[in-house]
Amino acid sequence: MNENLNIAKTYDPKEFEERIYKTWEEGKYFTPEVDKNKKPFTIVMPPPNITGRLHLGHALDNSLQDYLIRVKRMQGYSALWLPGEDHASIATEVKVENELLKEGLKKKEMGREAFLDKVWEWSDKYRDTIRTQLKKMGVSADFTREAFTMDENLNKAVKTVFVKLHEKGLVYRGNRIVNWCPKCMTAISDAEIEYEERDGHFWHINYPVIGTNEVLEIATTRPETMLGDTAVAVNPEDERYKHLIGKKLLLPLVNREIPIIADDYVDVEFGTGAVKITPAHDPNDYQVGKRHNLPELIIMNENGTINEHGGKYAGMDRYEARKAIVEDLKEGGFLVKIKDHNHNVGCHDRCQSIIEPMISKQWYVKMEELAKPAIEVVRNKEVKFVPERFDKIYFNWMENIQDWCISRQLWWGHRIPVWYCQDCGEMIVSIEDVTTCTKCGSHKLEQDNDVLDTWFSSALWPFSTLGWPDKTEDLEYFYPTDVLVTGYDIIFFWVARMIFSGLNSMEEIPFKTVLIHGIVRDSQGKKMAKSLGNGVDPLDIIDKYGADALRFMLITGNAAGNDIRFYEEKVEGARNFANKIWNASRFVMMYLDKELMEKYKDCKDYSIADKWILSRANTLVKEVTDNIEKYEIGLASQKVYDFMWNEFCDWYIELVKPALYGEDEKAKGVVLNVLFDVLVTGLKLLHPVMPYITEEIFTHLQEEEKTITVSKWPEYKEELRDELVEKHMNLIIEAIKAIRNVRAEMNVPPSRKAKVMIYALEGREAFENGRVYFEKLASASEVTFLSSKTEAPENAVTAVTKGAEMYIPLLDLIDVEKELERLSKEKEKLEKEIERVEKKLSNEGFVKKAPEAVIEEERAKGEKYKEMLNAVLERINSLN
Template sequence: MTTEDFPKAYNFQDTEPELYVFWEKNGMFKAEASSDKPPYSVIMPPPNVTGVLHMGHALVNTLQDVLVRYKRMSGFEVCWIPGTDHAGIATQTVVERHLQASEGKRRTDYSREDFLKHIWAWKEKSEKVILSQLRQLGCSCDWDRKRFTMEPLANRAVKKAFKTLFENGYIYRGYYLVNWDPVLQTALADDEVEYEEKDGWLYYIRYRMVGSQESIVVATTRPETLLGDTGIAVSPNDERYASWIGASVEVPFVNRQIPIIGDASVDPTFGTGAVKVTPAHDKDDYLMGTNHHLPMINILTPSGGINENGGPFAGMAKEKAREEILIALEEQGLFVRKEPYKLRVGVSYRSGAVIEPYLSKQWFVSVSEFRGALREFVESQDIKIFPKDFVKNYLSWVNHLRDWCISRQLWWGHRIPVWYHKNDDERVLCYDGEGIPEEVAQDPDSWYQDPDVLDTWFSSGLWPLTCLGWPDENSPDLKKFYPTALLVTGHDILFFWVTRMVLLCSSMSGEKPFSEVFLHGLIFGKSYKRYNDFGEWSYISGKEKLAYDMGEALPDGVVAKWEKLSKSKGNVIDPLEMIATYGTDAVRLTLCSCANRGEQIDLDYRLFEEYKHFANKVWNGARFIFGHISDLQGKDLLAGIDEDSLGLEDFYILDGFNQLIHQLEEAYATYAFDKVATLAYEFFRNDLCSTYIEIIKPTLFGKQGNEASQSTKRTLLAVLLINVLGVLHPVAPFITESLFLRIQDTLGALPEGDGDAFTGHALRMLRSRACMEAPYPKAFDVKMPQDLRESFTLAQRLVYTIRNIRGQMQLDPRLHLKAFVVCSDTTEIQSCIPILQALGGLESIQLLDKEPEKGLYSFGVVDTIRLGIFVPEEHLLKEKGRLEKERVRLERAVENLERLLGDESFCQKANPNLVVAKQEALKNNRIELQGILDKLASFA
């Protein structure tokens, strides 16, 4: 293949879909449970079937794909299992909204069966889109093993786990104060509640003592809950109230007498030091009520209104009841005052509704028995968490675990596998088989199944097991690939998901679910606010935002900030739009380069453009190389490379590649994805293209060297390109595969043979069906001699000096100049001359024992070596004139600052910060002035 057959531009739009079909059609993603290779299994965090993929999905699946491609090339039997999550609350909410918008109906307008048909139809449509998008991203999953968290196997697993825990006493049912979402009308686990700080009020309310004219004033943020009060609490050490403990007060409006109790948990400095106790609607009050055997009175309906226990306020919405209660309290002289107060308000992570502590009968997992095992897995490093900073977070959460509420008042999800007898609600059957229990089948009119479903995280907590065939203990996948090697997920669901997988999977299998966990940061995008003269602001979107994202200066009144991706903030970045604009490889490289293992990933829009340019650089670099290896054949690689024919620059590039391989091994081992991307990027761009290829161009074009050296360079170029494509493949699979297949086509059928230390691995790679199946590159079995390493380091320093002189003189890079070197020993410099000429843009270099007496030149010094560049007179005079002007300006600035700082009056009276600033300015100006003087002195 010649460069004429090699397109000038990389067409990712056509190439990517064709290559993905090629991979999938040839079964390159499939894992074999019977393989003798060491296993490497990964389960995909299943995206919710609520819509399409977002940038977070693109990140987590890119990182996984990078790892599995690397491990596949490294000789592992890779099993990456994709799947989707039924996402109970989220999906039911989305479908309800859709039906309300399209048909004007709510869930309750359908039978349970009919509503679930709508959700299944939504699931099928959404899942199809999601799986298509994962393919666009290049995910090399084993699609034949695709899973869904509500498929029959998952349902069997859920029922098996539930029954096992139930029979062992770890699952129980009871009344408990739960986090209630009044919009979705379901309980939520503690970690499904998000907290916001809001401005509110602290209300002071008077309670009259029974049988006395005295009263006690309490402070509360929720006056409407007084309808459920069953006690007033004070500190037993508070002398103001010590004599009142044991007395009773009247609860306004509901004719209830309640006791005043002493409890050490009461803070005497809060409010008046007396607090009302509402056990059914506050978690702290619940504990206090339990300890003091106080009644628990629920005053709310499931939708958050006031129920029949609310006296004259029954039937009102909660907010309306608050207004009416405050009015009634004031009328009765029981309202004292209110004052501003910062509230920490819990809200539902799904509906956004304010969470109500709500007394309800629910199913729970008792977690106390599992704490020790959960700690031991991580403390012993049986499970390793990366980054290590999150180990503390994990252990802290485990130490503060509360029993997990697993029942949800939804229709979409795994139905709780429990049946109740209609005449005795405490008589239950827990069943994990198909259909219904035999006892229920024999007397169906006497039994009913629990209408609730299990928390989504219960089925997701079994994901590593169910993906590999459990509860079938004889599953070949389970035997080969469990425990899984790695879990990659966001740090925000360490508690939601990761810990629950450890809990449920270990309790079912007796083994850890995975060996390592990598927790990536959350993606933040830049948002822009425009402020008006009144301090009001609005978010900027559209073309104006894009212009700022691409680097346009912000005008006055516009402020940028990194924030979580949000449609309302206008900073959402659509991964599919980025793929369509920049190509999949550019998107993957961008995401990897940002995955810096911190808690926050600032996704700079300009990186997509940068890595698209890099992909083009790879294409153009390969195209250049193809132009010089087009007539190369397999037998040339088989013949190998004579190490004695290698020059300084050849040892340099081989040594650089070896360093790259060692650095990448460390980066992959520690999940430093940013280094995986940038190391490969920098080697290809800087070492291979900008340095090595530039140095050897004269040889390639026949301007220096002989036929043998030209042959060595061509063969080595081919070997380097093949290996670099292998290194880049995990992060940029499409462009590397396209180029790899072109090389195979160019070289044709390969003869039998192993090659040598330089060409052997490249031959093994080429004998693979594709780059993704090729063995991952290894370091060359060659070491750069120390004297050559020192020579090349010297050459690099001299090149830097040349470029610095050219930059200072503002010389056109295309202008080839003459130079000279003055040094005592020219032997070392001799080998550097081709490098200096190629990289420094020099026409010729003279080796002298002293500086020339004639000619206009500028020079620099490296150790004892003086390097001069002959400069055209017009450039030299122009530069000297500019430097003289700078010298005069800086000398005046230094003189003025020295005079000012020499004035004792100024130093004593001026603001100390101003004095320090002036001192710093004097120091910087002196440094800058000395630099100018040195430059002027460098001109002959």
């Protein structure tokens, strides 16, 4: 036994996780070099927002990336996992504004520079928090290359792209409809809208048809927007309204004439079949307005109050105006009815204000030209989605794409690189800061106050982080990246934009594969949210169970693209698995004998158990490696779990204990080498999902390699594959299980030995070679083999499997006197029950009054008791 065993007796991840991560950092194992003799493999980390702590979704996303990068590192690639954070313009600005308000400070009063100083303080604090959390999770990212979307080189990339797109005529400034937040007073993207079901109303309003006695009844959920109506639309095929097409209406309260137009957009079945058209305040109406050249009348200010076009309602908040308008419609006889209506309302996810669609002067990117090649590279599989079904979401969005609003009315972010001359009105677009007007020479220049949409900078992430627009060594070697790992909820917000940006700026795809995962839900299947109070902090779970257990729970058994339910019991189960591996490894280490292992390292005198576990481990290497290549990470982890828990720990270690405890030096030396090799293989295959425990065991198990992180990934060896041995060993294991089950059913203690007679249906040689395993694991006092079933003894217990029938003399399993005593008591008990039932059924009063179902139930009980009694009597007779 190894007296110098120095690994801790009990598994305690708190004791070594932090220590190990420091060792990894000091060893610079996660910092790959540009090495022309190695193949590169690159992943860029989806940058988390600097708005707070990471959640379980981040834990899942990063665990999957870490799995892939650790495998590739061990396979000999120059593997770069580039981490970083996103400045998250609007989310961060809202957070900082709210924090400052607690101190009595207001953004506008502070001024732009002072406010931005505060945001940079916030940024530094939360970037550090995120970095700490990532390291706690064991991510093997290269923090020497860490990027931030507001870094100077990334800022340069953003300005360069903007200017180049402008030069190509793909960036323009114009009036289009946007999602407007009246509280934050900025345009926002679709990604920043949350839809909530709210109780609302349909207001039915009569619009008089000029020159007739007719009215058109329309229904709206936003009566205040009628101030900006410039038409009412009906379906050209709607027989009710065909005669009115081309006529004019008098807009109630406003007394402005507006036309009745025909458009297929109108659903005949919905509402009244007549739709008010407000091009400046509804995205669908905006498209209708463009088709019919309708005026676009903006009736709201940026803060959500009614502007000068609202007449008497000017200055009112939109909802205050709504109340006043409804009252005036009622008073004027225009209001027909009010119907309750439950509908989805778009709210800004940061401040919860209801979004106001509104035409606004913004900067846009023309998307049609950029979208075409981006669609093509996915269609021809240059970029592959895993699972493949998600490319449908991509195509649906890209093929119906609208021009992209890229400006935001904020201070935090990449300021738009456009300057306006205050003297001659010249607009100058430039990467470098401009101090002199290129047209008139004036120095009175003002830079555009807006910043760019956060998605504009994150769209450049795969190449801006590697140094673009400069021609860096990293960019040349590590681009294009290999795989992007992300959730299905941002396929079009981010993935699509990275693809067309990579093609436009680099003339090359940004990544070859997009691995899509689902979201982590609570145990009831609900999405986790602060408002629901069902969120889980990954650090709390790590503190309780260790990072390995959390990672294992998130990855193992889960398929790409599917949502995951979080159960703490599963994390506990993962920790139990880690504990089992720990104890099994300690057991192996206790018996390791270097001299003996060296002496017999080339000896191939393997037992059937040795051949079996070597073949199984070898098969596992092939299957797991193949699964990983197909991004079946959850399946790969599950296979390693099944092998390590069941085949290695529960079976092989138990099967070879006789050799470890015995006096046969050679047998022991061979077994120790097999134990060592298989344990090392298992640890390496387990390492990508459970990096900490595998590192701690690996470094104590051997001294040749400093770390498992850059050790060689196991390779499949054809010569170790032995399907016949695997089949034969499985026959033995199934036979032992069957005998154990029989003994357990009869409550026979393991200490009571019994003869086992085996009639082999197949693989008799295997059973004969495994005789010792039956003695050790099936409590066999003696194992004999039968030539035919007729040789089986009478009065024996039988256990049957696919490969054999096992017979155990009953008297070997039980103490006859004690069993007869037990059976006698059972007989008396059953006789009493039968007597009770018969007495009940012979009672005329019971039979007349009791329901038929109750009587039948009693009869059935009586029959059952009689069957049981007969079985007991047969057993007593056989024992006598």
